[in-house]
């Protein structure tokens with residue numbers, strides 16, 4: 001472990017020298033991890049046997065994820081105690097939208113999606129939009145620290161590559177985790193604003209929308225082979241909003257399982273695309289009117305040695321050197337869906353937000369949902 005100051009000095013070095021890096025903090029852990037690339041090349045995943053931090057587009061059919069490979073990068077970790085865990089009250093942010101997307105355009109997209117669902121074969125489609133805001137704070141490190149302090153229950157990350165750009169987010173959604181033969185994932189869908197209580201009622205629309213995600217994951221995984229255990233559905237909080245969540249866990253049927261195959265069978269889940277997936281994706285690419293890029297893609301650790309740094313007791317661990325990563329170290333993968341994220345472009349942030357549409361959706365409410373989702377990012381920007 002290195003000191004917090006040393007940790008951020010090393011990040012500043014990367015920024016100054018335009019070298020790729022990522023910083024991230026997992027949910028409910030008090031450790032910041034970083035992986036700092038030694039050169040400025042753009043590496044891509046070849047066969048998912050590599051170790052590193054991966055970053056994938058939503059539309060990943062023709063292009064493999066970017067990787068910051070441990071073979072050309074150094075991982076560092078530091079102890080980090082969030083100083084401002086999220087407040088108990090709902091967040092109210094009254095700020096003008098600087099570059100508002102015309103609501104009418106989004107309403108048109110929502111109505112088109114609804115119409116397609118009612119007249120065609122699609123059961124669900126997730127549509128989305130962007131919103132551009134001016135940054136008041138110039139330092140992305142400061143914004144990242146605020147994000148990590150505020151959303152202690154999320155996977156919070158900052159990612160930079162000179163050939164791609166800067167992305168940051170606080171996502172509540174796991175694509176999957178693999179530790180040895182243990183496999184964990186979740187179905188997260190359905191949204192309502194957090195208004196001070198977790199004891200809330202969910203409408204039929206949200207329950208059905210989330211159940212579609214559960215069923216789809218279970219179908220794709222082959223329940224018996226994975227020996228799946230499925231939790232009951234419960235409410236989780238992600239900042240100013242609540243979601244429905246089901247945990248799904250199992251055992252990998254084959255220790256040589258190709259992670260790439262698993263990724264490609266699960267992504268994109270109906271939580272970010274729709275059902276049937278192909279039709280929903282086609283609808284999205286044709287009608288959304290902008291490029292999602294890495295929003296609703298996936299990101300995180302691929303085959304990373306298990307450093308077992310989770311709390312203060314592990315502080316004695318020394319800086320982790322690449323030399324220590326031998327074949328016998330247990331390797332874990334921990335991948336997330338890129339939600340509640342933004343792209344930093346100059347002095348502006350492009351916020352990405354969306355929501356699932358089913359036959360029972362109300363366009364006005366879906367618009368409101370995206371407005372609420374932007375507040376997750378705006379809370380740390382204003």
Ligand SMILES: C=C(O[C@@H]1C=C(C(=O)O)C=C[C@H]1O)C(=O)O
Pocket residue numbers: 126128173188189190191243271272339340352353354355356357373
């Ligand atoms: C698409 C997003 O979130 C997804 C859509 C949700 C919904 O429609 O209720 C809920 C959680 C996520 O699975 C987003 O945050 O942009």
